[in-house]
Amino acid sequence: MQKTREFHRQSIDDRESFWRREAQRIHWETPFRQVLDYSNPPFARWFVGGRTNLCYNAVDRWLDTQGDQPALIWVSTEVDQEIVYTRADLAREVNAAAAILQELGVDQGDRVLIYLPMIPQAAFFMLACARIGAIHSVVFGGFASHNLAQRIDDAQPKVVVSTDAGSRGGRPIAYKPLLDQALDIAGHAPEHVVIIDRGLVPCAMREGRDLAYAPMRARHLDAHVPVVWLESNDPSYVLYTSGTTGNPKGVQRDTGGYAVALCASMEYIYGGKPGDVYFSSSDVGWVVGHSYVVYGPLLNGQATVMYEGTPVRPDAAVLWRIIEQYGVNALFSAPTAIRVLKKHDPGLLHRHDLSSLERIYLAGEPLDELTGQWLSEALDKPVIDNYWQTETGWPILSAQPGVEEAPTRFGSPSFPVYGYDVRVVDEATGKDAGPGQKGVVAIQPPLPPGAMSTIWRNDERFVHTYFESFPGRMLYSTSDWGLFDEDGYWYILGRTDDVINVAGHRLGTREIEESVNTHPAVAESAVVGVADSTKGQEAMAFAVLRNPDLLLEDGARDRLEAEIKTVIEQRNGAVARPARVRFVNTLPKTRSGKVLRRAIVALCEGRDPGDLTTIEDPGALDQIRSTL
Numbered sequence: 289m290q291k292t293r294e295f296h297r298q299s300i301d302d303r304e305s306f307w308r309r310e311a312q313r314i315h316w317e318t319p320f321r322q323v324l325d326y327s328n329p330p331f332a333r334w335f336v337g338g339r340t341n342l343c344y345n346a347v348d349r350w351l352d353t354q355g356d357q358p359a360l361i362w363v364s365t366e367v368d369q370e371i372v373y374t375r376a377d378l379a380r381e382v383n384a385a386a387a388i389l390q391e392l393g394v395d396q397g398d399r400v401l402i403y404l405p406m407i408p409q410a411a412f413f414m415l416a417c418a419r420i421g422a423i424h425s426v427v428f429g430g431f432a433s434h435n436l437a438q439r440i441d442d443a444q445p446k447v448v449v450s451t452d453a454g455s456r457g458g459r460p461i462a463y464k465p466l467l468d469q470a471l472d473i474a475g476h477a478p479e480h481v482v483i484i485d486r487g488l489v490p491c492a493m494r495e496g497r498d499l500a501y502a503p504m505r506a507r508h509l510d511a512h513v514p515v516v517w518l519e520s521n522d523p524s525y526v527l528y529t530s531g532t533t534g535n536p537k538g539v540q541r542d543t544g545g546y547a548v549a550l551c552a553s554m555e556y557i558y559g560g561k562p563g564d565v566y567f568s569s570s571d572v573g574w575v576v577g578h579s580y581v582v583y584g585p586l587l588n589g590q591a592t593v594m595y596e597g598t599p600v601r602p603d604a605a606v607l608w609r610i611i612e613q614y615g616v617n618a619l620f621s622a623p624t625a626i627r628v629l630k631k632h633d634p635g636l637l638h639r640h641d642l643s644s645l646e647r648i649y650l651a652g653e654p655l656d657e658l659t660g661q662w663l664s665e666a667l668d669k670p671v672i673d674n675y676w677q678t679e680t681g682w683p684i685l686s687a688q689p690g691v692e693e694a695p696t697r698f699g700s701p702s703f704p705v706y707g708y709d710v711r712v713v714d715e716a717t718g719k720d721a722g723p724g725q726k727g728v729v730a731i732q733p734p735l736p737p738g739a740m741s742t743i744w745r746n747d748e749r750f751v752h753t754y755f756e757s758f759p760g761r762m763l764y765s766t767s768d769w770g771l772f773d774e775d776g777y778w779y780i781l782g783r784t785d786d787v788i789n790v791a792g793h794r795l796g797t798r799e800i801e802e803s804v805n806t807h808p809a810v811a812e813s814a815v816v817g818v819a820d821s822t823k824g825q826e827a828m829a830f831a832v833l834r835n836p837d838l839l840l841e842d843g844a845r846d847r848l849e850a851e852i853k854t855v856i857e858q859r860n861g862a863v864a865r866p867a868r869v870r871f872v873n874t875l876p877k878t879r880s881g882k883v884l885r886r887a888i889v890a891l892c893e894g895r896d897p898g899d900l901t902t903i904e905d906p907g908a909l910d911q912i913r914s915t916l
C-alpha cells in the first residue's frame with residue numbers, strides 16, 4: 289500500500305497542486321483563480337472564480353465522441369421495461385426537461401423538488417436543474433407525507449416533479465396522494481407540480497397547480513437550452529439526511545468541487561474509464577444515487593445502469609443478468625442486498641457470464657467479514673468495502689485500485705482516501721488515538737472538494753453539528769466510532785449518536801419517535817436500532833402510554849402496536865416502520881432525563897447494559913427486559 293500512502297500524503301501536504309491537477313478532468317468555461325479559499329474555517333471554497341456546469345460535463349462534453357453510445361441504461365423489473373438512452377438521447381431528454389422548468393419560470397438558484405422512483409425522468413430532471421443552475425432536492429420515494437412536507441418547507445421549491453406511482457414487488461405504490469397530503473400540511477406551496485403519469489394508478493390532478501409531463505415534453509423535445517455557467521461554489525443540490533434531531537439537515541453541495549471529486553473517484557476508486565458501464569443499485573433519493581447513479585459515471589464518460597426493482601425478482605440472479613447483458617464493469621451495492629442473495633441458491637451466481645465485471649463495491653452500512661468473503665470467493669472478484677456519508681458525497685475510506693492494487697481485509701474499508709485527512713480522536717480529550725485505540729472518526733478540515741459546503745440556509749448549524757465535538761479542536765466529526773490497526777487498515781465500529789441504519793437506509797430515531805408520540809395514547813417513546821442478521825439493524829420502539837390500563841383490554845397490545853406502526857408508515861414511510869413496538873411504564877433515563885439508549889440496545893441484543901451509575905430508576909431496565 290506504499291503507493292496509496294504516498295498518493296494520500298501528497299493530497300494533504302500539497303493540497304493545492306493535487307487538486308489543481310485533478311481539476312483538469314472537467315471542462316471549465318472560465319478558469320478558476322484560486323484552488324482553495326480557506327480564509328473562513330471550516331467553510332472551504334474550492335476552485336474559486338471558475339465557471340463550469342455539471343450537466344455540460346455529464347452530457348454535452350461527451351456528445352462528439354460518444355453521442356451514439358449508451359449513457360443511461362434503464363432496467364425495470366417492476367414494469368418489465370428496458371430502455372437504452374444514448375448520450376444524444378439523454379441530451380434531448382435533459383434539454384426538454386430544462387425547457388419545461390424554464391417555461392414554469394424556474395431560474396438559477398430556484399429549488400426544484402424531485403419525488404420520483406427509479407425512472408429515467410429522475411435523472412433527466414436532476415441534470416436539467418444542473419443545466420439551468422436550479423438547485424434540486426431529491427426526496428427518497430420510500431419517505432411519506434411528513435418527511436416530504438418537512439423538506440418542502442425547508443427547501444421551498446418553486447416546482448415539484450413527481451408521478452402517479454412507483455412499484456415494488458410488481459405492485460404499484462401510489463406517490464401522488466402522499467404528495468397531495470404533504471402539500472396540504474406544508475406551509476410552503478410550490479407554484480407547479482409536474483406529474484409523470486406512468487399509468488400505474490389513477491391520479492387526480494389539481495387544476496392550475498398540477499401539469500402533465502408528457503404533453504410538455506412533446507412540445508419541448510427539440511429544445512436546446514443554453515447551459516448556465518455557474519461559479520464553482522454555487523450550490524448544485526440539497527439532499528436531506530437524518531441526524532439526532534427531528535429536523536433533517538439539508539446537505540448543500542457545490543458545483544465545481546463536486547464535479548472534480550466525482551470524476552477523479554471514478555478512476556482512482558472505481559477503476560472506471562470513458563466507455564465503461566457502471567451499475568449502482570442504490571436509489572436516486574440517497575447520496576449514492578446522486579453521486580454514483582447519476583453524476584459520477586456520466587461525468588467520467590461512462591454509461592450508468594439505473595435499476596427499478598429488487599435484487600430477488602424475478603429471481604436472485606437478476607443483478608448478474610443485468611451485468612451480463614449490458615457488460616457492466618463495476619457493481620456498487622449494499623451489504624444487505626448481498627446478505628439477501630446469500631440465502632438463495634448459490635448456483636444463481638454462476639448462471640451468467642460475468643467476465644466484464646472487474647470489481648464489486650459495497651457501502652452504506654458495515655460489511656461483515658463473512659458476507660464480504662462469501663461474495664468474493666463465490667464470484668472470484670475483488671469486493672471493496674467503502675465508507676462514507678451523505679455529507680462527504682464520495683468515499684472517505686476505501687481501497688483505491690485505480691491508484692494501486694493493495695490487498696484488502698474483510699471487515700475493513702481499507703485506508704483513508706486521498707483528500708481526507710482522517711483521524712481517530714478521543715472523544716473526551718480531543719487527542720489523536722494511536723493504532724488499536726477506539727475513538728471517533730474525524731476529519732481535519734478543510735474538507736476536500738465535493739464534500740458538503742454547508743447546511744442549506746443554516747451555516748451556524750453546520751458549524752455546530754459537525755465541527756464542535758472535540759475540546760480545543762475544530763475537526764469534522766463523522767459520528768462514527770472507529771480505529772485503525774498497526775498495518776494501517778481502518779475499521780468502523782458503529783454510530784456515536786442516535787442515527788440507525790436499516791438495510792443501508794440512514795434513519796433518525798428522533799424522527800420516528802416524534803411520529804410514535806403523535807398517537808393519542810402515547811405519552812413518550814424511545815426508538816432504537818437493534819442488530820439484525822440481514823438488514824444490519826432494525827428499528828424497535830418502546831412506548832409509554834398515557835393510560836397504562838388501556839393494555840388490560842383484550843387485544844389492546846396488538847391493536848396499539850399495529851396503529852403505531854401505521855402512523856409511522858403514513859408519516860415517515862415504510863422504511864421507518866419498526867419491527868416491533870413494546871409497551872413499558874417508564875423509560876430508562878439518567879437523572880438528568882436523557883434516555884439510556886445504549887443500555888436499551890444492549891438488552892435487546894442480549895448484551896450486558898454496561899455502566900448504569902447514572903440511571904434514575906433501575907426498574908425501568910427490568911421492564912424493557914421483560915418485554916423482550
Ligand code: PRX
Pocket residue numbers: 529574575576650651652653654655673674675676677678679701766767768780782783789792793794
Ligand atoms: O455509520 C456510517 C454508515 O452509514 C453512515 C452514512 O450513511 P449515509 O449518509 O446514508 O451515506 C451512505 C454513503 C455510502 C455512516 O456514518 N456507513 C456507511 N458506509 C459504511 C458505513 N458503516 C460501516 N462501513 C461502511 N462501509
